[in-house]
Amino acid sequence: MTVEAPTVPDRTRASAPSAPRRNRWARLTRIGLSVLSVLLGVLIWDLVSRNYTAFFLPSPRLTLEGAVELVRDGTLWDSVSASSTRILTGWLLGVLVGVPMGLLMGCIPWLRLMLDPYIQFFRFVPPIAFVTLAIIWLGPGEASKVALIFYTTVFIVALNTLAGVLSVNEIRMRAARALGAGPVRSLVSVVLPSTVPHVVTGARLAMGNSFLTIVSAEIVAAQSGLGSLIWTARNYAKTEWVFVGIIALGLLGYLFDWILRLVTGRTLRRYGVTF
Amino acid sequence: MTVDDTAPVPTRAGPPASRAGAPIRIRDVDISFGEFVAVRGASLDIAAGELVCLLGPSGCGKSTLLNAVAGFVRPAAGEVTCGDEQVTGPDVARGVVFQSAEALFPWLTVRQNVAFGPQMRGVPKAQRDAVVERYLAMVGLAHSAERFPDQLSGGMRQRAQLARVLANDPSVVLMDEPFGALDAQTRLVMQVELDRIWRETGATIVFVTHDIGEAILLGDRIVTMTAGPSAAIKKDYRCDLPRPRDLTDPACAALFRELREDIGAEVARTLRAQGLDDGHDGRPGTGHPGGERTEAR
Ligand SMILES: Nc1ncnc2c1ncn2[C@@H]1O[C@H](COP(=O)(O)OP(=O)(O)OP(=O)(O)O)[C@@H](O)[C@H]1O
Ligand SMILES: [Mg+2]
Numbered sequence: 001m002t003v004e005a006p007t008v009p010d011r012t013r014a015s016a017p018s019a020p021r022r023n024r025w026a027r028l029t030r031i032g033l034s035v036l037s038v039l040l041g042v043l044i045w046d047l048v049s050r051n052y053t054a055f056f057l058p059s060p061r062l063t064l065e066g067a068v069e070l071v072r073d074g075t076l077w078d079s080v081s082a083s084s085t086r087i088l089t090g091w092l093l094g095v096l097v098g099v100p101m102g103l104l105m106g107c108i109p110w111l112r113l114m115l116d117p118y119i120q121f122f123r124f125v126p127p128i129a130f131v132t133l134a135i136i137w138l139g140p141g142e143a144s145k146v147a148l149i150f151y152t153t154v155f156i157v158a159l160n161t162l163a164g165v166l167s168v169n170e171i172r173m174r175a176a177r178a179l180g181a182g183p184v185r186s187l188v189s190v191v192l193p194s195t196v197p198h199v200v201t202g203a204r205l206a207m208g209n210s211f212l213t214i215v216s217a218e219i220v221a222a223q224s225g226l227g228s229l230i231w232t233a234r235n236y237a238k239t240e241w242v243f244v245g246i247i248a249l250g251l252l253g254y255l256f257d258w259i260l261r262l263v264t265g266r267t268l269r270r271y272g273v274t275f
Numbered sequence: 276m277t278v279d280d281t282a283p284v285p286t287r288a289g290p291p292a293s294r295a296g297a298p299i300r301i302r303d304v305d306i307s308f309g310e311f312v313a314v315r316g317a318s319l320d321i322a323a324g325e326l327v328c329l330l331g332p333s334g335c336g337k338s339t340l341l342n343a344v345a346g347f348v349r350p351a352a353g354e355v356t357c358g359d360e361q362v363t364g365p366d367v368a369r370g371v372v373f374q375s376a377e378a379l380f381p382w383l384t385v386r387q388n389v390a391f392g393p394q395m396r397g398v399p400k401a402q403r404d405a406v407v408e409r410y411l412a413m414v415g416l417a418h419s420a421e422r423f424p425d426q427l428s429g430g431m432r433q434r435a436q437l438a439r440v441l442a443n444d445p446s447v448v449l450m451d452e453p454f455g456a457l458d459a460q461t462r463l464v465m466q467v468e469l470d471r472i473w474r475e476t477g478a479t480i481v482f483v484t485h486d487i488g489e490a491i492l493l494g495d496r497i498v499t500m501t502a503g504p505s506a507a508i509k510k511d512y513r514c515d516l517p518r519p520r521d522l523t524d525p526a527c528a529a530l531f532r533e534l535r536e537d538i539g540a541e542v543a544r545t546l547r548a549q550g551l552d553d554g555h556d557g558r559p560g561t562g563h564p565g566g567e568r569t570e571a572r
Contacts, residue, residue: 174347175378177365179443180395189391193382270382270423 058240063247066240075229080248082224087210087256090146094153095203101154102161102202103195107187112162119159127152127213131220140221145214152213153206160202164195196271200264207260211253226252296324296479297358297368297446299344304353306339313339315505317353319498323446326473326480328490330534331500331509332542337483338451340500344481345371345449357447367396370440370478374452376432379424385435386411386420392443410438413472430461437472447479454489466492470518487534491527492520497534502541502548510537 042060049059058066070076105112127148134144168191176190218227226245233241265275299321306314314336321327331337342348344355346365355362357369365371372378379388386407393403411417414434424432433453440448454462466489473480484490490497497512512534516526 169377171373171375171378172380174345174365175371175373175380176391176395177347178345178367178369178371179392179439180367181391182395185395189395190380193380196382272381 055237055239058243063240063243066238067244067247070229070241070244076244076248078224079226079229079245080252082222082228083214083218083226083249084252086142086145086225087149087207087214090149091153091203091207091210093146094150094155094206095157095199097150098154098157098202098206099161099199102158102199103165103187103191105158105162106165106195107183107191119155122155127209128216131217134217135221145217145222145225148213148217149210152209153203156206156209157199157202160198160205161195164198165191167198168194193271196268197273200260200268200273203264204257204260207256208253211249215249295446295477298323299447299479299481300354300356301340301344302353302355304340304343304350304355306336306343306348307351312351312505313503314343314350315507317500317507319508319511321479321481321496324477324479325495326482326493327496327498328494329481329483329498329500330485330487330490330538331506332502332538332545333485334545335500335503335541336506337485337500340506341449341451341481341483344447345369367392367443368445369447369449370443370445372433372436372440372448372450372453374455376424376429376436376456379432379435379439381424384421384423385416385427385438388424388435389420389439389442392439396443406442406444410441413441413475414438414468428461429457430465433457433465434468437469441472441476441478445478447481448476449481451483452485453482455484455486462489467519469493485538487531487538488522490534491516491522491530497530499534499537499541502545509541 046060049057054062067076105115130148130151131144134148138144138147172190172194173186176186181189214225215227215230218225219231222228226249230242230245233239233245261275264273299319301317301319301321304314304317305312317340319327329337329341339348343350344357344362346362346369349363357366362369380391383391389407389411390403393406398406408417411420414437416431416434416438419427419431424435427435436453437448454465457465469480469482470493482490482493491514494512494514497514499509499512500506501509512530514530516524516530520527522528522531
């Protein structure tokens with residue numbers, strides 16, 4: 001941003017005196033309901049699992065034992081960190097490239113028109129379809145996985161940024177022009193800040209898609225990662241490892257999204273990012 | 276859409292002292308949107324430092340004409356000049372106050388919003404701070420400088436817009452129904468404030484409104500427009516009644532009736548053109564001058 005902020009003023013309004021207490025109650029109720037729901041789910045899982053073999057449907061207890069086993073020998077941590085590293089690298093690169101791409105496409109009509117056929121085409125080609133090509137072109141190492149995450153992220157982030165640019169308030173643009181902002185300064189000082197909520201939405205969606213992508217990629221070709229863990233469990237007939245892998249994926253995704261919301265909600269609040 | 280239009284914006288880092296207003300000439304201007312001709316053959320001369328109210332029925336083309344003066348739309352024919360220069364695009368010399376407070380940048384505080392123009396023009400920080408402080412004080416927002424636009428009332432937002440425009444020291448201020456969204460009481464306060472600020476800055480002001488009372492309270496001249504499409508300037512009323520004005524004053528009341536008849540005739544024409552009944556002949560008889568608002572101060 002070109003506009004400096006000497007002090008960041010507190011944006012929260014004073015609320016009614018009784019509000020904090022009511023908020024705390026509402027919060028406790030929300031958390032309580034969530035916990036209750038999870039416990040209920042595990043209970044049902046447990047009851048259902050009694051009717052089946054451990055191979056077909058392992059019980060929560062067996063799954064927990066499997067998890068302990070995988071934590072002890074380090075496999076779980078290795079898998080989580082391998083997958084996380086790939087996701088974060090590809091996703092970050094995708095956001096860094098996707099945002100300027102979307103901005104440029106939004107501001108330069110001929111560029112948008114030129115890229116449009118490709119976008120319309122690749123919109124329907126999921127990253128999984130590129131797994132084989134990625135391995136042929138980039139080898140079975142990290143690069144192919146990161147590239148697939150990058151592909152899925154760049155796409156979503158660029159399209160969301162583009163939508164943001166196209167919906168920038170016309171009055172705001174006119175105001176900036178009349179105040180002396182030329183095309184480039186308008187882009188930096190008005191278009192970009194106006195687009196922030198769209199960028200954040202795109203980044204969140206891309207994070208979700210990155211998880212979908214990484215598992216498929218790791219199942220096809222990887223010696224490490226949660227996808228690989230889930231896939232190799234088959235060789236040992238350890239269905240509970242599959243469950244451990246799935247639960248780890250869900251929790252990891254939830255954690256990443258929570259951090260993303262927390263950080264953007266705190267730092268980008270003035271741009272209209274609210275969670 | 277965004278950043279790819281018209282000419283580059285010249286910058287001007289002049290002294291913060293108030294500059295005398297610039298004259299505006301609108302000559303045989305046609306403005307069309309595709310096939311639709313919104314304004315045809317509009318001509319108007321505005322002297323330096325004058326406050327002209329542009330009055331007309333809704334949809335006649337007031338905003339369109341104002342946007343041509345601002346440089347946001349290019350006339351299909353004719354020309355607009357401001358000072359000695361022909362208008363070819365937006366310029367810091369012609370500040371614009373929009374009807375909607377969306378024109379403020381919601382991610383910047385009031386102070387940062389007001390500093391935006393001087394910053395774009397490259398005014399050094401110390402000088403910029405002084406200018407910002409001065410105009411915040413002028414519009415009465417010094418105490419709300421660190422707030423964000425969405426934490427302000429409607430009236431305060433319009434003050435912020437005005438301060439932001441004035442901080443660029445424009446010779447012309449174009450205002451498109453700036454108080455249209457405000458309640459009657461706040462609007463009255465703002466009208467009185469504008470009257471004062473106009474005299475302090477000496478800028479030429481073109482003030483678009485469809486409120487006849489507002490036009491009488493503010494204008495040196497009140498210019499009416501014919502109903503669109505192909506709207507033009509209809510009539511030019513000089514209004515040199517003493518300020519502050521009072522709508523219940525007989526001279527004001529007489530002007531009010533005259534203007535209402537003038538505008539009423541245009542509204543009736545529009546309605547007839549739309550095939551609606553023509554019971555609206557625009558003659559006085561319903562309501563009375565200053566019905567909503569009895570005093571200027
Ligand atoms: N961008 C545009 N594209 C097409 N037609 C437009 C455009 N802008 C305005 N018009 C048309 O031009 C005419 C004049 O519009 P304008 O906004 O100038 O009216 P106005 O006098 O400002 O009305 P109001 O008092 O309601 O603001 C209207 O018929 C409107 O439909
Ligand atoms: Mg208008």
